[in-house]
Amino acid sequence: MTHAIPQLDPTKxxxxxxxFSGDFDKLTAVFTLATGAAAVGYEVNIFFTFWxxxxxxxxxxxxxxGKGFLPKVFGVFMGGLKSAPVSRLNFLGLSPxxxxxxxxxxNVATLEELxxxxxxxxxxxYACEMAMVVLGLQKTDFLPHVKDVxxxxxxxxxxxxxxxxxx
Amino acid sequence: MTHAIPQLDPTKxxxxxxxFSGDFDKLTAVFTLATGAAAVGYEVNIFFTFWxxxxxxxxxxxxxxGKGFLPKVFGVFMGGLKSAPVSRLNFLGLSPxxxxxxxxxxNVATLEELxxxxxxxxxxxYACEMAMVVLGLQKTDFLPHVKDVxxxxxxxxxxxxxxxxxx
Amino acid sequence: MTHAIPQLDPTKxxxxxxxFSGDFDKLTAVFTLATGAAAVGYEVNIFFTFWxxxxxxxxxxxxxxGKGFLPKVFGVFMGGLKSAPVSRLNFLGLSPxxxxxxxxxxNVATLEELxxxxxxxxxxxYACEMAMVVLGLQKTDFLPHVKDVxxxxxxxxxxxxxxxxxx
Numbered sequence: 001m002t003h004a005i006p007q008l009d010p011t012k013x014x015x016x017x018x019x020f021s022g023d024f025d026k027l028t029a030v031f032t033l034a035t036g037a038a039a040v041g042y043e044v045n046i047f048f049t050f051w052x053x054x055x056x057x058x059x060x061x062x063x064x065x066g067k068g069f070l071p072k073v074f075g076v077f078m079g080g081l082k083s084a085p086v087s088r089l090n091f092l093g094l095s096p097x098x099x100x101x102x103x104x105x106x107n108v109a110t111l112e113e114l115x116x117x118x119x120x121x122x123x124x125x126y127a128c129e130m131a132m133v134v135l136g137l138q139k140t141d142f143l144p145h146v147k148d149v150x151x152x153x154x155x156x157x158x159x160x161x162x163x164x165x166x167x
Numbered sequence: 168m169t170h171a172i173p174q175l176d177p178t179k180x181x182x183x184x185x186x187f188s189g190d191f192d193k194l195t196a197v198f199t200l201a202t203g204a205a206a207v208g209y210e211v212n213i214f215f216t217f218w219x220x221x222x223x224x225x226x227x228x229x230x231x232x233g234k235g236f237l238p239k240v241f242g243v244f245m246g247g248l249k250s251a252p253v254s255r256l257n258f259l260g261l262s263p264x265x266x267x268x269x270x271x272x273x274n275v276a277t278l279e280e281l282x283x284x285x286x287x288x289x290x291x292x293y294a295c296e297m298a299m300v301v302l303g304l305q306k307t308d309f310l311p312h313v314k315d316v317x318x319x320x321x322x323x324x325x326x327x328x329x330x331x332x333x334x
Numbered sequence: 335m336t337h338a339i340p341q342l343d344p345t346k347x348x349x350x351x352x353x354f355s356g357d358f359d360k361l362t363a364v365f366t367l368a369t370g371a372a373a374v375g376y377e378v379n380i381f382f383t384f385w386x387x388x389x390x391x392x393x394x395x396x397x398x399x400g401k402g403f404l405p406k407v408f409g410v411f412m413g414g415l416k417s418a419p420v421s422r423l424n425f426l427g428l429s430p431x432x433x434x435x436x437x438x439x440x441n442v443a444t445l446e447e448l449x450x451x452x453x454x455x456x457x458x459x460y461a462c463e464m465a466m467v468v469l470g471l472q473k474t475d476f477l478p479h480v481k482d483v484x485x486x487x488x489x490x491x492x493x494x495x496x497x498x499x500x501x
Contacts, residue, residue, distance in 0.1 A: 015323065018499070020363055021421075025217055029187055029333075032297060036319025050359055087188075099301065106300045130366060133440045134433065152370025156349065159497065163326065165185070165333040166363075166499040182490065192384055196354055196500075199464060203486025254355075266468065273467045330493065332352070332500040 012043040014162025016155075021167060022051030023087035024096040024111065030055070030167050031114035038121035043162075046118075047155045048146075049128035052167075053135065054084065055115065056125055056142045084111070119145045126150045126158075179210040181329025183322075188334060189218030190254035191263040191278065197222070197334050198281035205288035210329070213285075214322045215313075216295035219334075220302065221251065222282065223292055223309045251278070286312045293317045293325075346377040348496025350489075355501060356385030357421035358430040358445065364389070364501050365448035372455035377496070380452075381489045382480075383462030386501075387469065388418065389449065390459055390476045418445070453479045460484045460492075 015037040019030045030046065038044045048056050086095035103110050109117060118125075125146045127139065132149065139149055150158070182204040186197045197213065205211045215223050253262035270277050276284065285292075292313045294306065299316065306316055317325070349371040353364045364380065372378045382390050420429035437444050443451065452459075459480045461473065466483065473483055484492070 013323075013327070018363075018367075020360070020501075026187070029185075029217065033185075033319055037323055040320040040323065042323070050363065102301045102303075106303075108297055108301055130442055134436045134442055136436075136440075152367055153374040156347075156371055156374065156376070156497075160347070163323075163331045164497045164499060165331060166501050167187075167333050180490075180494070193354070196352075196384065200352075200486055204490055207487040207490065209490070269468045269470075273470075275464055275468055330490075330498045332498060334354075334500050 012041065013037075014043045014045070014159070016045040016047065016159035016162055016164045018155075018164065018166045019046050019048045019052035019055065020050050021087065022054040022084055024084040024099060025086050026167050027052070027055050027084055028099070028111050028114065031111065031118055033165070033167075034123045035109075035114055035117045035121055038118065038123050044118075044121075044123040045126065045155075045158050046123060047126045047128060047150065047159075049131045050135075053127060053131055053137060053142075056127065056146055058141055058143055119143075126155065128152075128155075179208065180204075181210045181212070181326070183212040183214065183326035183329055183331045185322075185331065185333045186213050186215045186219035186222065187217050188254065189221040189251055191251040191266060192253050193334050194219070194222050194251055195266070195278050195281065198278065198285055200332070200334075201290045202276075202281055202284045202288055205285065205290050211285075211288075211290040212293065212322075212325050213290060214293045214295060214317065214326075216298045217302075220294060220298055220304060220309075223294065223313055225308055225310055286310075293322065295319075295322075346375065347371075348377045348379070348493070350379040350381065350493035350496055350498040352489075352498065352500045353380050353382045353386035353389065354384050355421065356388040356418055358418040358433060359420050360501050361386070361389050361418055362433070362445050362448065365445065365452055367499070367501075368457045369443075369448055369451045369455055372452065372457050378452075378455075378457040379460065379489075379492050380457060381460045381462060381484065381493075383465045384469075387461060387465055387471060387476075390461065390480055392475055392477055453477075460489065462486075462489075 015033065017030055017034060019027070021027065021030075030052075034044045034046055084096060086099065100110055102108075125143070127137075127142055127146055127149045129149050129151045132138070139146065182200065184197055184201060186194070188194065188197075197219075201211045201213055251263060253266065267277055269275075292310070294304075294309055294313055294316050296316050296318045299305070306313065349367065351364055351368060353361070355361065355364075364386075368378045368380055418430060420433065434444055436442075459477070461471075461476055461480055461483050463483050463485045466472070473480065
């Protein structure tokens with residue numbers, strides 16, 4: 001794992017997000033803020049950690065994650081964006097479907113579209129080294145757009161002199 | 168919907184809060200921070216989004232919200248401050264009552280009082296345009312104190328050069 | 335209760351965290367960020383409030399807290415770090431055990447070790463005055479490392495000119 005710190009553009013405003021939650025509504029907030037900021041010229045860095053790592057998994061669907069039995073137990077419950085629950089009203093898994101339906105019906109981008117938009121807008125994706133170790137994940141488990149695996153100190157360095165949100 | 172950016176006072180310190188949660192305890196945190204900051208002279212901006220929009224609904228109680236069937240399904244569960252659940256220990260809806268009782272007994276402002284105080288202290292309330300579209304809400308559904316409906320870019324502009332919290 | 339504001343070192347970068355959650359995974363995030371930042375020279379301030387106060391209780395285990403019946407009801411559910419639940423997958427209390435096991439197995443510091451490390455690295459712990467009043471807690475209920483009891487205004491003053499996260 002490398003800890004290279006990417007070159008920063010000092011003329012750009014900066015928004016950094018620690019994406020901790022794996023909930024559908026919170027991930028929607030992460031990517032809405034990220035794409036909204038990138039669209040008006042911000043440098044945007046997302047540091048995916050814990051449940052948030054789920055958003056950048058390569059294969060959607062209930063893929064096994066990591067090595068060993070226990071990471072797999074978690075993996076069943078971390079099945080990528082298609083199965084992300086809503087933080088509040090998750091009646092039998094209905095709510096994310098309602099959200100998707102409402103977003104589609106009202107011409108608002110869905111979560112998958114927001115992730116694609118973030119990639120297109122050059123939002124920087126980073127994966128949290130410690131959470132990857134705990135959950136038995138490798139860089140190859142993630143979308144190719146994921147730029148690097150970082151520890152806390154490198155992420156703090158990256159997010160200096162900007163706004164940082166924990167979601 | 169307008170996107171006018173209010174005039175900023177560059178001499179003031181600034182606290183901006185993205186109020187995403189509709190939980191009683193988290194909304195209490197939002198308004199405690201907002202009123203505490205406003206009381207010592209900060210410019211305070213709250214951007215209500217998703218479940219947080221519940222805190223600024225005009226009619227308290229389980230009012231139907233938005234248009235169409237699905238927004239109504241959500242509306243039943245987003246019934247304004249009186250029915251906001253606690254994020255953690257919500258035994259049969261008991262916890263918010265216990266909190267209210269403890270706050271009252273210990274002379275701490277309750278959530279409704281904190282909202283009133285925020286209005287009196289000129290805390291700026293903004294509603295998130297995208298979440299309103301998804302949930303089928305109009306500006307007229309909100310408290311008259313709500314200053315404007317904003318998109319992400321306008322909120323970022325507003326919150327520049329200050330602290331921003333996601334709650 | 336005092337509101338003395340500690341002396342700040344203007345040459346240090348600063349990370350402030352409002353630790354609101356009592357969930358095992360979120361507290362792990364709080365202390366991972368705090369120790370990571372302190373290790374690279376940041377001044378780190380943690381403002382424990384609501385459920386987060388649980389992390390700095392003197393006695394671990396299901397100790398009664400505060401005075402009176404209702405604070406005790408909450409106290410049963412706020413039993414210190416050993417019983418902190420995970421925010422998402424908390425099957426019968428299994429998840430924190432799995433996390434601890436995975437952290438141990440992969441040589442990642444456990445939550446208790448991270449708290450010890452934060453103390454050793456001179457991370458500043460503060461307790462939120464209002465939440466203590468609501469929950470019936472005294473400064474003597476907390477770890478001796480807790481530096482002070484603060485209101486919102488004092489915490490905002492402390493966290494000025496740095497990054498602030500709400501977790």
